[in-house]
Amino acid sequence: MKIIVHRGTRQIGGSCIEICTDQARIIFDIGEELPDKYQKEREKKLLVVDDLFVNSKTTDRKIDGIIISHNHGDHIGLIDSTKEGIPLFIGKISADVHNIICDFTSKGNKIKAHKYIEHEKPFKIKDIVITPYLVDHSAYDSYAFMIESNGKKILYTGDFRKHGAKGKLSEWFYKNPKTHNADVLIIEGTNLYKENYVAETENQIGARALEFMKKTAGNVFVLQSSANIDRLVQMYIAAKHSNRLFLVDIFTANILAQLPDNIPNPKTFKDVKVFYPYWLTQRMFKEENKSHLAYKFSQYKLDNEELNQRTDLCVLVRENMLSDIQKKMNYSKSGVIYSKWEGYKTDKKVETFLDFFRKNNSEIESIHTSGHADTDTIKNFVKYSNPKKIIPVHTETPEIYSKLFGDIVGNIKDGIEYIV
Ligand SMILES: [Zn+2]
């Protein structure tokens, strides 16, 4: 087998990795580069891969499949520009949530999978056998992979961690004897720039959120990603234990409708209700074939009078809902939980949102943890799985891998072939 990391050996996000044999070419992830707030001048690295994109050079070596580890934009963002007819492999929920995001943001087209990948269900593309393993990450339905061909074995972790709700699954991936002694481990290293970083667990985040919700007299507004389901569950539990009604908007309600029923959602949880942000609702009614996404939840709507008067709500919000909060909700004695990456605070919309609450004398607390592995998790991964070679990706500090694990770490650059 051969590995070509087309993008990702020296950067976080925009991942694209090719694994091929004489017979087959497979692409793992096809990500868009993340916006870089701190290095706006950083040169974007154009992704050039023969036969992959509409405008790529065509050779006689067609691509046999694109496999997506999870639906974050830095792993799936360029899917719309790929050549027609390349089979797509992705988790079912991952695809469904991606399609809902397309519906609501009008960014990109919906996707259609050739085959849904499933936990520990191997499948074959020509002479390559791929076994997906569910892992813990801030996107629901995220996978790592074992890739086997001609007696060789490669592992690719995708994005993962161990401190969330599915930590046991990540552990199963690296403690499972089947994955041990791989010829190459391609592993993410997002957090390695922080020395000996220990991540707070999602449960600890939940406990801090509960404390905050208990001491806040009025409504609590939680600024978080609607697709971060681990976090949403923690916020729901905290709301429940502080006797608050959990309120989500129609976008979040539609995402939740794609998930198993044991995840809090308006249909099966009596203490989860829905609200309709003005501009978003207007858009859903204006655009063709989208009004059903709004109507679908009308029976779970919190009526306007209640929305206006209640002070015991825990509301999941986004920055662009500020005018809905100002016009329709009670924000006196309210509090804000900022539950996203700190770097987003320099974003104008976030600033405006937080400024409003600062002027309102609302307490604002940052309660967040990373979606990526901390140092100990990475050390344990390598210790248990015992790979012969390591290729760090999704990191700006691959040299820390060399510091931690020595000579088995390959100094691989983007676009260079590595023969397994
Ligand atoms: Zn990523």
Ligand SMILES: [Zn+2]
């Ligand atoms: Zn991710």
